[in-house]
Amino acid sequence: MSSIAKVLIHASQFPDAVRRDLLESLRHRQVNHKFHYDSLKQTQKWLALHRAYSPSRNDPRCGDSYDAAFAATVAQLAGPTTLLVGLGCGGGQKDARLLRQLAEHRRQVSYVPCDVSTAMVLVARDAALTVLPEQDVFPLVCDLLTTGDLPAVLDQLHPEPMPRVMTFFGMIPNFEPAQILPKLASLVRMEDTLLFSANLAPGDDYAAGVERILPQYDNALTRDWLMTFLSDLGVERADGQLRFRIREHPPGMVLLRVEGNFHFANSRSIKLDDERFEFRAGESIGLFFSYRYTPELVRQWLHRYGLAVRDHWIAPSGEEGVFLCRRS
Numbered sequence: 199m200s201s202i203a204k205v206l207i208h209a210s211q212f213p214d215a216v217r218r219d220l221l222e223s224l225r226h227r228q229v230n231h232k233f234h235y236d237s238l239k240q241t242q243k244w245l246a247l248h249r250a251y252s253p254s255r256n257d258p259r260c261g262d263s264y265d266a267a268f269a270a271t272v273a274q275l276a277g278p279t280t281l282l283v284g285l286g287c288g289g290g291q292k293d294a295r296l297l298r299q300l301a302e303h304r305r306q307v308s309y310v311p312c313d314v315s316t317a318m319v320l321v322a323r324d325a326a327l328t329v330l331p332e333q334d335v336f337p338l339v340c341d342l343l344t345t346g347d348l349p350a351v352l353d354q355l356h357p358e359p360m361p362r363v364m365t366f367f368g369m370i371p372n373f374e375p376a377q378i379l380p381k382l383a384s385l386v387r388m389e390d391t392l393l394f395s396a397n398l399a400p401g402d403d404y405a406a407g408v409e410r411i412l413p414q415y416d417n418a419l420t421r422d423w424l425m426t427f428l429s430d431l432g433v434e435r436a437d438g439q440l441r442f443r444i445r446e447h448p449p450g451m452v453l454l455r456v457e458g459n460f461h462f463a464n465s466r467s468i469k470l471d472d473e474r475f476e477f478r479a480g481e482s483i484g485l486f487f488s489y490r491y492t493p494e495l496v497r498q499w500l501h502r503y504g505l506a507v508r509d510h511w512i513a514p515s516g517e518e519g520v521f522l523c524r525r526s
């Protein structure tokens with residue numbers, strides 16, 4: 199294998215754009231979650247956390263529901279070639295499982311691992327290289343929220359027409375759905391398949407289900423991962439406390455999310471470029487949120503943006519679901 203990897207970086211992740219987004223996060227006191235995957239250190243911490251808590255990694259029956267969704271996807275693909283686009287691929291473990299199934303069916307596959315984090319894209323590329331040759335993997339770094347021309351970028355990257363499978367795994371909880379879903383919908387063409395997965399609230403009682411999964415966030419590994427963002431800006435752990443809570447957001451919209459907010463006990467000033475951000479004792483900054491859906495909420499939200507759920511596979515624990523979607 200070559201010791202050089204070619205990675206395309208979209209302008210949405212050029213230094214000026216990233217700086218602008220970081221200043222925005224501090225001005226609005228709500229951290230854009232992409233900043234929790236920025237550095238190699240954060241990527242390693244998140245991968246360790248994912249290994250420890252993700253149902254898809256720890257509950258074999260959750261893994262089975264992904265495999266069943268992949269088998270159904272592969273069975274319905276026409277022609278001998280496929281382009282797999284991993285949107286927010288992370289470490290690419292799930293995409294690699296799908297690639298394996300595609301390869302077992304002797305399909306000629308190309309893969310675009312796409313993520314905001316260069317480190318993640320490289321980890322996903324490595325996972326894919328266990329199945330595909332280097333020349334069929336096209337790593338792409340971009341911000342899905344701010345990239346306006348992603349459909350054109352994908353066409354440019356892979357001009358030959360072929361059936362496309364887009365994966366959007368574990369992404370929806372960390373975005374405001376009204377912001378990301380129009381972007382996602384704009385990428386899915388009539389002939390494409392979208393595989394979408396979401397962390398779900400288990401059981402029939404939505405609020406009780408969200409309470410049940412709170413320990414997956416309120417734990418030492420998650421705290422350590424989230425606090426890296428603040429420590430890199432000079433905030434010390436002793437400056438306050440990271441607290442988790444469950445909240446309906448926006449109020450009246452039914453959706454519940456787990457929030458992690460850092461509450462300052464001391465005053466702290468953060469200087470970035472020419473701007474100074476003052477946090478006084480008693481003030482807080484939103485570090486993280488994760489929306490929890492039910493299968494019905496997933497269906498309703500996707501429908502609003504012209505995406506129809508054609509099939510779904512829910513893990514027996516009820517904590518994660520995979521949804522096969524098409525343009526409606």
Ligand SMILES: C[S@@+](CC[C@H](N)C(=O)[O-])C[C@H]1O[C@@H](n2cnc3c(N)ncnc32)[C@H](O)[C@@H]1O
Nearest residue numbers: 232235286287288313314315341342343367368
């Ligand atoms: C919860 S992880 C999911 C990773 C993977 N899909 C999985 O299921 O294991 C979220 C991923 O989204 C990426 N991400 C966050 N904000 C993003 C953005 N605005 N555009 C693209 N990727 C983003 C992160 O770098 C991270 O790899």
